[in-house]
Amino acid sequence: MTKSELKVFLDEKVVEYNNPEFLETDPIQIPHLFTQKEDIEISGFLTATIAWGNRKSIINNSHKLMEKMGQSPYDFVLNHTDDDLENLSGFVHRTFNEIDLRYFIRSLKNIYRKHNGLEGIFTTHQDKNSLQPTISIFKKIFFELPYEQRTTKHVSDPLKGSAAKRINMFLRWMVRDAATNVDFGIWKDISASKLSCPLDVHSGNVARKLGLLKRKQNDAKALAELDKNLRKLDPLDPVKYDFALFGLGVFEKF
Template sequence: MTKAELKDFLDAKVEEYNHPRFLEDDPLQIPHRFTKKEDVEISAFLASTIAWGNRKSIINNASKLMDLMDHAPHDFVMGHQPEDLEKLSRFVHRTFNGTDLGYFVTSLKNIYTNHGGLEGIFTTYQQPDSMQPAISKFKEIFFELPHETRTTKHVSDPLKGSAAKRINMFLRWMVRDNSTGVDFGLWKDISPSKLSCPLDVHTGNVGRKLKLLKRKQSDAKALSELDRNLRKLDPTDPVKYDFALFGLGVFEKF
């Protein structure tokens, strides 16, 4: 396949899969239940944090999370008392448990109180051509309060070799425009050109088959390689190809 043929093929798949009908099987449906900006951000951040494993289980557990937060995540974060954290203590999704969730809520309150919210951190620390250093800085700020060591594994650090799939996915949701009713386009001061593809087993395998990716491990170096090649196809919105790569892998077993 020539570069032009590859672009035409992937553009057609983006058109097919970048569509709201796929939200019913995607964790992105969780923030679409809200209209208040901060509710969208917080529900999206929490849903993306637990977005690994079986997709049905992710959606079910993210829905339980919203139940526990009275379907008002921003109000819950900003107004919670110690006894409110107690009711979160029984939550579990794989290795993410109630202890982790309690810290996440506490840290989010600190972020919205003292750091201009989630958008404020990522906007402040973005770099001219990448969001990966901002993700690393976000992790540093996120864990500036006293916390258990175990909880730190639930926020990835690209500068320590991680592909940071879940935070890159969260950033895609917040930054890419909402013209198709899929992503939100809430954060206007970050360009989609800086985003990185959420690299998971599906996007990685399809990327390798299409020769967009040679590296076998799905780590930060692989993400950088995939980014370079996707930006050759569309330098202004490279992460739109996440839909194509993921769709080809999940729905077409490409």
Template sequence: MAGLSPRISMTKAELKEFLNAKVEEYNHPKFLEDDPLQVPHKFALKEDIEISAFLTATIAWGNRKSIINNANKLMDLMGNSPYDFVMAHTAEDLSELSTFVHRTFNGIDLGYFVTSLQNIYLEHGGLETIFTQYQTKDSMQPAISEFKQLFFELPHQNRTQKHVSDPKKGSAAKRINMFLRWMVRDSSTGVDFGLWKGIAPSKLSCPLDVHSGNVARKLKLLKRKQNDAKALQELDKNLRKLDAVDPVKYDFALFGLGVFERF
């Protein structure tokens, strides 16, 4: 069934078979050739992977080639040692970041992100600790809201807050959900990292954007028209019916069908 153009009205079993085949096709190292996830794959140290992944996910909107180029530029600005840079940076180091820009994310935002990440590791035990501590029984969305509160506990410009989404304010929080997928899902296929062992993949949510949303609607996994927090809840519920243990593996299928196959 993998090579067929799917009928829109498939049975649940047919839909699962079709999507599982697409997951197998795209959850593969070749996926990294055009994906921003290639950037954190350049690192071996856990904290370097976390920080590079978080910053890459933060700027992951727009043209994918531009995202990859700018994420690599960002790593170069940090001496390709993001954790060392975050923990030991000086005011002069921060000033060298001031020229960075990706769409509406600029040097002011980047300077705050670096300062806040240092605070996260010094005062809160690091990124993994926060998300693990505030997870609920069946969702990571409350933890994302809590993370945003802690991330902006230092003095900052209001403009910077828009670069971290808050599910409690109705956002689907696509970029942080994508970052969590990268950190939590197992590494057996060489794509995601499986670094954070204290969070079950069953709690993850699909990074919902225009591509995955449109495909999900065509496959009748999603009725809601907006790509917001309520749509994410609906998609979560339907993907967990297909695989309760690893529902966000279907991100590969929805994304691949939308971006590569123009489904």
């Protein structure tokens, strides 16, 4: 199909999937449990961190995590005691376990106490055209406390070749506007034009079939290629096509 036909097709799919029904089967339903900005950020970040594998398992384990944090993630992060951290024992999602979780909680406390929160880091260090270099800076700040090496794999670094799917998804949640009641739009000082598609096996395969992506690996170079082509379709909100690519792949087996 022509470029104009492709845009019409994908725009229709965006409308189809970018609506509250999407929440029923997507991990983004977890931060929608909250109304306070910081609760949304922290629950969203932790949920996105474990968002790989079976989607039902992701959602179930994210609910368990919120329960362990007393359904008040911001208060838990800021005011937890050593005993509270011990109560996180037994949490596991695939390779993310209680060791990783305890560090994440300590690091988030440091970020909200010393770096003006998650939004503060991404806003202060944002690049002119893309948030991929910012993610790399974020990882350095995230691991400025003493940590175990195993935990570093749970925060991706685009400058080391990663497509950083989960953190790009989290950024989409925080930055894209809330007009359709799916994303939150609570980070007002970052433009949606800088967002990148959460590239995974589903969106990658559909993008290749549609001619939006040629590179075979789902890595940072593939993400840059996909970003370039999606920005041709909509330079102001390119990552809206995440809904179309993901929906076509997961729900329509395109």
